[in-house]
Amino acid sequence: MVTRVALGTVFMVAxxxxxxxxxxxxxxxxxxxxxxxxxxxxxxxxALYANNCATCHGPxxxxxxxxxxxLNAADLYNGTRFxxxxxxxxxxxxxxxxxxxxxxxxxxxxxxxxxxxxxxSRDFGGPLRPDQVNNIVDFVMNWEETALLEVVxxxxxxxxxxGLDLKDPVLPAGxxxxxxxxxxxxxxxxxxxxxxxxxxxGPGWPAKYYSSGVSIAERAATRFTAAxxxxxxxxxxxxxxxxxxxxxxxxxxxxxxxxxxxxxGEQMAxxxxxxxxxxxxxxx
Amino acid sequence: xxxxxxxxPILDDIKTKGWRSALVTTVDQTVERITAGINVGxxxxxxxxxxxxxxxxxxxxxxxxxxxxxxxxxxxxxVMSLYxxxxxxxxxxxxxxxxxxxxLFLMLWYTPxxxxxxxNMLSLLSNVPFGLFMRDLHRLGAELMVMLVLLHMLRTFVxxxxxxxxxxxxxxxxxxxxxxxxLSFSGYLLPWDQLALWAVTIGASMAEATPVVGREVNLLxxxxxxxxxxxxxxxxxxxxxxxxxxxxxxxxVHYYKVxxxxxxxxxxxxxxxxxxxxxxxxxxxxxxxxxVMTRELFWTVGWLALMVFxxxxxxxxxxxxxxxxxxxxxxxxxxxxxxxxxQGLLKLGDKVFFGVILPGILSGLLFVMPYxxxxxxxxxxDRRIGLSIAALTIVIMSVLTFMGTPxxxxxxxxxxxxxxxxxxxxxxxxxxGTAYDELPVGEWVASGWNNAPSQGLQAxxxxxxxxxxxxxxxxxxxxxKMSITEIQAGLKQVTMQVEWEDNGAHASEPxxxxxxxxxxxxH
Numbered sequence: 157m158v159t160r161v162a163l164g165t166v167f168m169v170a171x172x173x174x175x176x177x178x179x180x181x182x183x184x185x186x187x188x189x190x191x192x193x194x195x196x197x198x199x200x201x202x203a204l205y206a207n208n209c210a211t212c213h214g215p216x217x218x219x220x221x222x223x224x225x226x227l228n229a230a231d232l233y234n235g236t237r238f239x240x241x242x243x244x245x246x247x248x249x250x251x252x253x254x255x256x257x258x259x260x261x262x263x264x265x266x267x268x269x270x271x272x273x274x275x276x277s278r279d280f281g282g283p284l285r286p287d288q289v290n291n292i293v294d295f296v297m298n299w300e301e302t303a304l305l306e307v308v309x310x311x312x313x314x315x316x317x318x319g320l321d322l323k324d325p326v327l328p329a330g331x332x333x334x335x336x337x338x339x340x341x342x343x344x345x346x347x348x349x350x351x352x353x354x355x356x357x358g359p360g361w362p363a364k365y366y367s368s369g370v371s372i373a374e375r376a377a378t379r380f381t382a383a384x385x386x387x388x389x390x391x392x393x394x395x396x397x398x399x400x401x402x403x404x405x406x407x408x409x410x411x412x413x414x415x416x417x418x419x420x421g422e423q424m425a426x427x428x429x430x431x432x433x434x435x436x437x438x439x440x
Numbered sequence: 441x442x443x444x445x446x447x448x449p450i451l452d453d454i455k456t457k458g459w460r461s462a463l464v465t466t467v468d469q470t471v472e473r474i475t476a477g478i479n480v481g482x483x484x485x486x487x488x489x490x491x492x493x494x495x496x497x498x499x500x501x502x503x504x505x506x507x508x509x510x511x512x513x514x515x516x517x518x519v520m521s522l523y524x525x526x527x528x529x530x531x532x533x534x535x536x537x538x539x540x541x542x543x544l545f546l547m548l549w550y551t552p553x554x555x556x557x558x559x560n561m562l563s564l565l566s567n568v569p570f571g572l573f574m575r576d577l578h579r580l581g582a583e584l585m586v587m588l589v590l591l592h593m594l595r596t597f598v599x600x601x602x603x604x605x606x607x608x609x610x611x612x613x614x615x616x617x618x619x620x621x622x623l624s625f626s627g628y629l630l631p632w633d634q635l636a637l638w639a640v641t642i643g644a645s646m647a648e649a650t651p652v653v654g655r656e657v658n659l660l661x662x663x664x665x666x667x668x669x670x671x672x673x674x675x676x677x678x679x680x681x682x683x684x685x686x687x688x689x690x691x692x693v694h695y696y697k698v699x700x701x702x703x704x705x706x707x708x709x710x711x712x713x714x715x716x717x718x719x720x721x722x723x724x725x726x727x728x729x730x731x732v733m734t735r736e737l738f739w740t741v742g743w744l745a746l747m748v749f750x751x752x753x754x755x756x757x758x759x760x761x762x763x764x765x766x767x768x769x770x771x772x773x774x775x776x777x778x779x780x781x782x783q784g785l786l787k788l789g790d791k792v793f794f795g796v797i798l799p800g801i802l803s804g805l806l807f808v809m810p811y812x813x814x815x816x817x818x819x820x821x822d823r824r825i826g827l828s829i830a831a832l833t834i835v836i837m838s839v840l841t842f843m844g845t846p847x848x849x850x851x852x853x854x855x856x857x858x859x860x861x862x863x864x865x866x867x868x869x870x871x872x873g874t875a876y877d878e879l880p881v882g883e884w885v886a887s888g889w890n891n892a893p894s895q896g897l898q899a900x901x902x903x904x905x906x907x908x909x910x911x912x913x914x915x916x917x918x919x920x921k922m923s924i925t926e927i928q929a930g931l932k933q934v935t936m937q938v939e940w941e942d943n944g945a946h947a948s949e950p951x952x953x954x955x956x957x958x959x960x961x962x963h
Contacts, residue, residue: 157489157730157731157734158489160734160735160738161734161738163738163742164734164737164738164741164742167738167741167742167744167745168741168745170745170749171741171744171745171748174748174749174752174753175573175748175752177752178570178573178752179569179570182569182570183569185572186565186566186567186568186569186571188960189565189566189572190566190567191958191960192958192959192960192961193562193565193566194956194958195930195956195957195958195959195960196762196956196959198928198931198954198956198959199931199953199954199955199956199959200762200954202927202928202931202933202954203952203954206952216927285763286555287558287559287763288763295928295931298928298929298930298931299928301929302928302929
């Protein structure tokens with residue numbers, strides 16, 4: 157009996173020790189399961205995408221002209237597209253809603269796509285279970301990283317920040333098309349291309365998105381001569397450069413200072429800044 | 441005269457005997473109340489290993505207490521060694537209680553609805569501390585319980601313990617065997633994964649073949665033509681309520697019969713035709729307190745330690761397949777292992793005869809066997825025919841179980857077999873288990889496995905090549921192609937296709953597998 161009691165006690169202590177070790181590892185195990193499950197969800201989504209979505213949105217998500225817009229594109233992830241639709245939530249929920257419910261009619265901004273997006277979730281009469289819709293969302297959201305990075309490849313090792321000065325260095329000639337893409341990569345469009353101009357935290361660029369109906373190109377051309385101007389710019393280019401790198405020097409009412417971060421002088425190369433300025437000057 | 445009188449005896453004791461003595465008496469009395477008859481002095485005597493006084497004061501809890509009154513005061517020492525019981529009955533009872541407790545924990549996180557059951561599984565595993573641990577223990581316990589019940593039955597047959605007067609005990613044991621199998625089987629459906637849906641679909645279609653009532657019973661259990669929300673709810677209620685309730689009642693009946701007839705002694709211990717289990721001589725008695733209880737606790741704790749070890753460091757985990765999908769039938773779905781023999785029988789021919797009538801007759805015979813086999817001797821030497829039949833049954837059951845697996849008599853095209861081995865639909869398999877970085881982008885062929893640039897790819901292609909060679913008589917000049925591309929950051933697409941010649945060129949349906957960097961199938 158003594159042997160049994162002793163051995164039983166050893167078993168009990170061993171069990172408790174194993175359970176304690178398991179307890180220590182539980183948070184890490186749960187986190188690992190979560191990321192593992194997300195990976196499997198992306199895999200399942202890839203198969204569903206290939207079977208159901210690729211015919212219209214393209215196998216690489218680049219969209220097919222006249223059929224369906226691109227999903228593997230920066231404007232889906234930086235907020236431009238869903239703001240244009242008047243959506244106030246996250247990109248993830250926007251994508252989920254679009255897949256689950258479909259689009260009753262093509263959006264005005266995408267008039268070139270006459271087909272309507274079908275309803276996919278069983279919740280609204282579609283063919284897929286909600287968890288399958290979630291798988292597709294996980295797959296689509298997996299493009300986010302590369303779609304946003306695609307416009308500007310990784311900063312080269314010889315990257316030199318343009319800095320805060322208005323004249324030094326002298327900017328090279330700007331590329332309008334690249335500048336337009338950069339405004340999406342840097343997320344400028346989230347505040348400055350917002351159709352709801354009363355809610356937007358920053359002034360809209362196109363004339364139709366600005367209260368006085370004047371575009372950013374025209375504003376830049378005249379503002380630095382205004383009586384209340386507090387900056388140092390002496391040309392439209394310098395005014396735009398100052399607005400980007402030294403955001404708080406001159407803020408026009410009703411917008412507030414410290415909303416736009418003072419980071420772009422450190423993040424942009426001279427070429428980036430020149431491209432964006434060139435693009436801004438073409439906006440009407 | 442007071443209507444309400446408060447009397448605190450310890451105050452009187454303190455007055456008359458003093459603090460120390462009064463306290464000792466009170467503690468002693470309290471312990472005696474809790475243990476229903478054993479005081480501190482006796483506990484100390486038990487712990488010291490002293491023999492009991494005469495008359496034995498340690499039998500009092502059996503007379504006074506509820507829990508102990510269900511247990512005999514003493515056993516014959518010959519039934520208390522490992523042989524002849526092997527503790528199988530005790531461990532099975534322990535598993536029933538163990539499953540109830542772990543099952544209650546799992547119920548906290550579970551909703552019996554197809555919309556959310558699988559999501560519940562995922563959140564149990566990703567957000568509940570010890571969620572995996574509890575699920576693994578519950579599932580492991582279920583498998584072990586079926587094994588223990590079967591072994592217990594085998595042991596009872598081998599030692600001849602089913603013979604008169606214990607026929608009815610055997611009968612109730614048969615009921616408990618069926619209940620255990622259906623408890624385990626009904627739990628299969630609840631996670632609502634592919635394994636669940638298809639195992640139960642197979643089981644239900646077997647039962648459907650029952651003449652006259654098959655369709656009706658099936659409709660009642662499934663709540664519809666296919667298993668859906670109604671079927672899940674019904675299986676859930678069977679699993680957590682109806683079957684356990686019946687099982688507990690039958691455990692009561694079974695154990696009552698065991699006690700009333702006494703544990704049968706080893707076959708050689710008594711004369712042929714005698715049953716002396718109830719007449720235990722004084723000197724051969726092993727009292728429940730403390731000897732039997734110590735042994736039972738020892739086995740309980742040891743068994744628990746084994747199970748906890750298996751689900752943690754042992755790496756045993758309950759399977760969880762993808763979400764149930766009635767549109768996708770995985771290649772090679774099987775019934776649970778304890779029903780594989782049925783699946784094997786079904787491959788022999790007619791669904792009604794081999795799936796229902798024959799198993800029905802066999803299990804019927806199992807129940808009434810003690811009433812038919814009435815040979816008086818329990819000795820092994822006198823039961824050569826019976827024991828041979830038992831051995832033969834085990835062999836036949838093993839063969840049928842093998843025949844139930846996909847390795848026997850399943851005709852699918854060899855090219856699909858090859859590709860399914862690499863990327864099975866029922867478990868991760870070698871390809872998914874290979875690390876993401878070990879699968880380089882490019883076009884590969886199975887026969888060139890030796891030149892593959894990474895070890896992981898080499899192993900995958902080698903298996904691919906081996907599987908193709910296995911079917912070389914059907915797949916002539918076969919070429920196993922594998923194309924790996926990276927379609928997103930951290931997501932690879934692996935497409936496999938087998939090409940072969942047989943009166944012209946053939947190519948299999950391509951099989952595509954997606955692999956994410958984080959998906960972590962190895963764990």
